[in-house]
Every structure is written in structure tokens, then in C-alpha cells.
Amino acid sequence: MTDYQKRAKNVLTKINELAAISDDPTCVNRTFGTTAFQQGSRLIQTWMQGIGLQTRVDAIGNVRGRFVSPIAGAKTFVIASHMDTVVNAGKFDGPMGVLMGLDLIENLIRSGETLPFTLELIAFSDEEGVRFHTTYLGSKVVAGSFDTSLLDRKDESGTSLGDLIQSMGGVLSQLVNDAVKSDDWLGYFEIHIEQGPVLYERNVPMALVTAIAGQKRVEITFTGMAGHAGTVPMDMRQDALCAAAEFILEVERFGFINTHNLVATVGKLNVVNAASNVIPGEVVCSLDVRSHDVAALEAAYQSIQTVCANICAERSISFHWNLVQETAPVACDPAMNELLAQSITESHYDVIRLVSGAGHDGVPISQVSPIAMLFVRCFKGISHNPLEDVDLSDMAATLRVADTFMNHIIELETSRNGATRRFETFGKLANR
Structure with missing residues (x-):
């Protein structure tokens, strides 16, 4: 039987280790492209390599790790969140989703099961938009919707986005090639703290997200x-x-x-x-x-x-x-949410459905793939604040639900034409 409490402790240890990397020694501060950001990026890549993923840092600075399916023509299922922070941040917003994704994939690899799709874990480089005042830089590259005119945008020091990318070793001409091809998408899943008080007030560990405002x-x-x-x-x-x-x-x-x-x-x-x-x-x-x-x-x-x-x-x-x-507002995929709700029920928790008032990387990804999100309760709903906190028991409960969700996806895809076709029931976005 899986020891979810132990797995949650391992995730929390990594969250704390990453939080110790900051441009400001008095708080968590890893905005896009800074020295601490790049140091944190290297640590995440090391963790990905440690579980056997094929890793790379793409042109925009996303850290990406792939576990490739041996099945010819297999699609790609992405688990992701962001690794950048706001100034004077909490340590869970973004990194928790990346490191829970790392744990999920490590557990699947250890199971020895042949996956009917390729798994890609992505730590997005810039979701918060603090430095250049535009969000989703990393996920827009992956979705193939990055606006190259943004390369001329400058931060407060006068450094352009294009110059920053090149200073980090990125090749500007490669940005267009770093997208997951539209025909390769199977689905996208993100775990994130709620950043609001609903789950805390209702004393429920997690909720599925129906839409992003x-x-x-x-x-x-x-x-x-x-x-x-x-x-x-x-x-x-x-x-x-x-x-x-x-x-x-x-x-x-x-x-x-x-x-x-x-x-x-x-x-x-x-x-x-x-x-x-x-x-x-x-x-x-x-x-x-x-x-x-x-x-x-x-x-x-x-x-x-x-x-x-x-x-x-x-x-x-x-x-x-x-x-x-x-x-624009974005709806999460109904078929994926049905599987997520089923997974919550099977794990013996109440199914709570929430609309996210905060933006997430799923917004640009939704234009090319079905998406699903799982919210995790955070202390008093506090976020973008050093007081941001998540109970270990809630992290363990979320890992249990996410394991069940991923197993349902594997079972469903395996049952479809010898594991070579995408989810027919997942939204029309997957087929356009």
C-alpha cells in the first residue's frame, strides 16, 4: 500500500529546499531570469534527471522532463505548474504543483507499467508576469502562442526580454520550435493551491476546478x-x-x-x-x-x-x-473533470467544484489541449504572502486523488485501439 504521508513529506522537503533559493535572503523571491531563478531551475532539472526523465531547458527557460512511451505514435500528457514567484512570496504557489507532478511520475515509473502515452513534466518559467508585466510566458511557448513582439519589452532596469533569454542561454529562433505539436497533445493536468478561503472554511482538502476566470x-x-x-x-x-x-x-x-x-x-x-x-x-x-x-x-x-x-x-x-x-474565461474539460470527480469520490472525499479567480498556465494551454486542475486547501486562503502554507495531510490526500486520476487516464487510453488513440471523449479542443 502506498504511504502517501511519506510521499507528501518528500514533496515538502523539496518545496523547502527550493524555497531556500532566493534573491532576497529574508523571503522567497525568484522572479523570472534572476540568479536565484536560474539556480532553482538547475535544481529542478536535477530532480527530474534523478527519477529518469529526459530533461532540457527550452529557450524561454521552462524546465522540461519527458518519460517517453514505447508505443509508436503515443500522444503527450503534460503535468505542469510554474517555478517563478512574486516578490516576497510564499513557497507553495507554483512549485508545489511541479514537485507533486514529479512525485506522481516517479510513482508511475516505479510501477513498471507501460504507459500508453508520453508524460512530460514542465516547470514553467514565468507565470506570474512580475518582471515584464505580462503573464504566461513559459506556457505560451509550449502552447505555440508566444507573441514575439514581447521580446522588445523591457523590465525596470531596461533589460529586454530578448536580451534576458539570450543571457540565460536561450536561442530566440528556437522559441517557435519549443511548442508541443498540436497533434501530440492528449491532455494537461495541474495541481495548485487554491489561493482563496473556500476550502479552508469548508474544511475540505481539495477541489476540482471547473473554469478559470x-x-x-x-x-x-x-x-x-x-x-x-x-x-x-x-x-x-x-x-x-x-x-x-x-x-x-x-x-x-x-x-x-x-x-x-x-x-x-x-x-x-x-x-x-x-x-x-x-x-x-x-x-x-x-x-x-x-x-x-x-x-x-x-x-x-x-x-x-x-x-x-x-x-x-x-x-x-x-x-x-x-x-x-x-x-478570456477558460472552461476545464468536462470529460477530464468527470474522471477527476470520480477519483475524488473513490478516495472518499467530498467533490467540491470551484471557479478559479486567479489565472493559471492552463489558460494558454486550453487553446491546444483539454485541461484539468486540482486545487489544494491552503491556510486561510493566503497566497502571494510568506504566510502561505499547506498541511501535510492535505498534500497526502491530493497525491492519493492524483494517483487515482492518472490511473483512470491510463486505463481509458489503454483501452482505446491498442493505446494509440487520444481520448475521444476529451473536449473538441483536442481534435482541432
């Missing part, structure tokens, strides 16, 4: 007139910060009114040339709107832009509205 990210610049705080009368001011403040409160109000189907957040605020005795003349803020309903997302985006325009008109403030990123 779409999102729109905007940068808004409010421009008024800077002036002396002591000499310009209150009724003659064009205070950009006051306009931004009113806008921020209106965004919150809009979110509360529409809480059933969206969330709206202003998370960044920059007062340009700020001083205590100067009326703010220019303020830049962010806007993040998310929903699993594409119509609600678009309506919210338009409504909030109108609110911004009205506030600025009333205050004689000009504004620049810049849509910096948008992704």
Missing part, C-alpha cells in the same frame, strides 16, 4: 495640474490624486454591487513627483477586473471606464486608459 488589466494615468499646496484655493485645484481616489472607491463599490459574478481591484498607485506640499499633478493606478462570465467581464470593463471618464470630466482631469492585458 477571464481578466482585464488596465493602467490608468490621471493628469491634472501640480501646484503649491499652500497657495492654490481648494475650488481651483486639478488634483489628480483626488480623482484617482474617487475612482478607486467607485471600483470597490462596483465590485460589491456585482459580487455574484466578478471582482474588481486597484492594487497599484503611483503619485508622480510626490511631495507633502505639492498638489498631485499626475497619478498612475492599476485596475484588475475578473469574471468567469465573458459578457459580465466586458460589461464591467466598459462601465468602469465610463465611471472614470465621468469622474475626470467633473474634476477637469484628463486620463489615459491603457489596456495592458486581457484573457
